[in-house]
Amino acid sequence: MDDFLPPPARVFVAGHRGLVGSAVTRRLTAQGYRVLTRTRAELDLRDARATAAFLRRARPDAVVLAAARVGGIMANSTHPVPFLEDNLTIQLSVISGAHHAGIPRLLFLGSSCIYPRHAVQPITEDALLSGPLEPTNEAYAIAKIAGLVQIRSYRRQYGASFISAMPTNLYGPGDNFDPATSHVLPALIRRFHDAKEAKLTDVTVWGTGTPRREFLHADDLASACEVLLRRYDGDAPVNVGCGEDLTIADLAARVAAAVGYRGRITFDPSRPDGTPRKLLDISTIRALGWAPAVPLAEGIAQTYRAWRSAPDTPA
Template sequence: MTASTESVHAPIELAGRRVWVAGHRGMVGSALCRRLGREQCRLILAERSALDLRDQAATTAWMEQTRPDIVFIAAARVGGIVANASRPADFLYDNLMIAANIIHAAYRVGVEKLLHLGSSCIYPRDTAQPIREEQLLTGTLEATNEAYAVAKIAGLKLAESYARQYGCRFVSALPCNLYGPNDNFDPETSHVLPALIRKFHEAKTQGRPTVTIWGSGRPRREFLHVDDLADACVLVMRRYDGPMPINIGADAEISIAGLAALVAEVAGYRGRMTFDFTRPDGPPRRLLDVGRIRALGWQPSIDLRRGIEETSRHWIDHAADGRDLRGGRYRLA
């Protein structure tokens, strides 16, 4: 591990600090709140109805009033391939404004440390695997989520620039595909894993003989339970101050076809799977190099099968009582 990955500051103690989780209603934000509940810190939360993070004046005023010591940026507009491709302006504008407003206000009010969360999808489409942090901006982005990726890269570079120019302790983390409680299960806008959970559950309960999977099933992806991510984020906040973003991944991959088979098995679905080759696949492979985060002593604790079982129960419990799991506008991929 190179010196650039090591902390050059004293570790952050969360006890007694005022901690703001931006986007606390989303999948990642709610997981962070659960994890931070084990710390002796004071959580500061802003409801979406009371604070539009795309509004610079409102965001700055709120932060000047509340004066958080620690900030986790888990707020973002996110969605699957269809949502990204059909609403690029929304994804680019909203995510640019959210990141820029929070990061600039954090500098103005003297936030002690800030963690900006990006995504593995901001790496080049055809880059070498596993993906090291140094490979960012070395190739062409995946076209289906280019707008989201550009916005997230801008946020990452803004945090990096404030650190370089002003000495701010602003860092960025890049997680792989995430899933878990409070995910978005909407069939048109969700990511692949929650979409599959819903598809197979509904197919079983409705007695459908086939389930159609978007794409060829050949791309390989890496999936991390959101509670494991939250644990990693707390560690990064405490101990990481490197100039590079830091990858957070499961260090294991599975094909979409293999994932679908696993979800079907967990759901108890015994029908047939077909693949819709007219739907886009996205990048053929995306696996993160997790050397930096492993060097800090972190590794995931929830394996994929167990995570799918728990997330499936979450979906079934909420679907049964009629609650809408599409989620809010500020969510993290």
């Protein structure tokens, strides 16, 4: 099988302090790659001129675009403008800058929320743009779809070896636990932990508890990114998930058990559920020799321990 990016290639990881970027940085470093990083204070990726100048100077062999504005259902539905505009600006800046700097390889990370709200399950990559999006995260999804189209356009017009991946719901050490902006799994960890500390007898979870989701540990996504950088050079984006899902109610029970909360769990159906189900077909990435390695129960426990050791660490 072709190796498009063997170590010790130099890779710029954009967004290296986030959940995904930090996991990718750990993985590539461990595998012998030379990883380049810049903090937001050193390089604002929304500044196209500064980004292009950095990429021309640094000339890495590849870029992993993990930088993004991300958030949970509440943040997406109440503040859609920055989720649209910041992500569009970052993507345009980095992808265009990489092309003009002559960087031969780039991996753009999208999101499974770009698929239609009622896509056939499990969702294959060709479901993209086949139906209406989930309204609560439409702005973020459209920004990510634009990134996928940008990648495909650079491939078709310039023959660029740029590729895209579509991760499912992610979690792990370094996640965002802010109650106002976090995704469901870290939000549940924080809520059940706070309830345990306060000795509360009841915790209310948003929605009906019936939507089904799959969850992938960030370290598993990082290993998938390495596989894609080395073995994949196709036009279509590639799904990355674990191949199994569960209800939000089941997830809440598992998180409560991991945290040690033993009170009652109730649900608030007046709050939005989001997409009814979102399970990815991962046959493409499996065919490249990749498989997830972190079981959900183990990953939840590890994530909780990591947060307890540094609860105020920003994502």
